[in-house]
Each structure stands twice: as structure tokens, then as C-alpha cells.
Amino acid sequence: MTTTRTLTVLAAAALITAGCGGGSEGPGYETQQATPSETTVNAQDMTDQQAPPKRLTIDVMIQGGKVTPTNEQLKAAVNQPIIIRVNSDVADELHVHSNPEHTYKVEAKPGQSFQFTVNVPGSVDVELHQLKKTVATIAVQ
Numbered sequence: 001m002t003t004t005r006t007l008t009v010l011a012a013a014a015l016i017t018a019g020c021g022g023g024s025e026g027p028g029y030e031t032q033q034a035t036p037s038e039t040t041v042n043a044q045d046m047t048d049q050q051a052p053p054k055r056l057t058i059d060v061m062i063q064g065g066k067v068t069p070t071n072e073q074l075k076a077a078v079n080q081p082i083i084i085r086v087n088s089d090v091a092d093e094l095h096v097h098s099n100p101e102h103t104y105k106v107e108a109k110p111g112q113s114f115q116f117t118v119n120v121p122g123s124v125d126v127e128l129h130q131l132k133k134t135v136a137t138i139a140v141q
């Protein structure tokens with residue numbers, strides 16, 4: 001258990017050094033959250049627009065049966081917005097193994113984005129269930 005932890009942290013650290021810095025954020029990420037939300041959630045959204053948002057963005061490309069990235073090791077904070085942007089040429093199912101878990105329908109089109117937060121610390125796998133690939137494992141602390 002301890003060994004796995006250390007390896008994950010090392011891999012994540014290496015990725016941060018090599019990784020590409022924060023992407024552009026545009027409007028429209030909220031489209032996936034169609035459910036009317038409580039006032040507290042709306043208040044958080046407003047803060048998000050004023051301060052520079054601390055988001056984790058994962059860009060996923062699915063093309064010709066290949067997925068990029070796979071098995072990426074990432075880190076996030078509890079309640080940090082995590083956005084998965086997907087360009088795909090095939091329908092699939094994106095599964096976020098958080099607690100509670102999230103399932104998103106991936107369609108065969110570019111420019112899809114799915115946003116969630118993780119409230120329970122732990123290791124969260126992001127999987128594509130049709131292609132049976134793990135896109136990323138997010139260490140949420």
C-alpha cells in the first residue's frame with residue numbers, strides 16, 4: 001500500500017513537470033449539469049468566475065479505436081472542479097470511479113466536456129467502458 005502510494009506520487013510529480021499548463025477555459029461547461037441546483041452551488045459558481053478558477057482539465061482524444069491519454073497519473077484537491085474534454089469519433093461511456101461515481105455518455109463528435117468534483121479523497125479512475133481503457137487515475141487529496 002505504501003509502495004503504491006509513493007509510486008503514484010512520483011509519477012504525478014513527473015507529469016506535472018512535463019505537463020502542459022492550464023488550458024483555456026470558455027463558457028459552456030455547465031451544459032452537462034442540467035439539474036437545477038441549490039443556491040449554495042450557484043454561489044460557488046459565481047466565485048469561480050471572479051477568481052482564477054483552479055481546475056483540472058483533461059483533454060481526451062478517441063480516434064480510430066485509440067485513446068490519448070491512457071493511464072495518466074493526475075492529482076486534484078477535494079472539491080476541485082475537474083473537467084474532461086473529449087473529442088471522439090465513436091460513442092462510448094466515460095466512467096468516473098469516484099464516490100459517488102459518475103457516468104457520462106460520450107458521443108461521436110468533438111468538443112464534449114464533462115465536469116465533476118470529488119468530495120471523498122482517494123484514487124479515482126477515469127475509464128472508457130467500450131474501449132476498456134483507463135484514461136487517467138486522479139489522486140484526490
Ligand SMILES: [Cu+2]
Pocket residue numbers: 095096097127129
Ligand atoms: Cu468504470
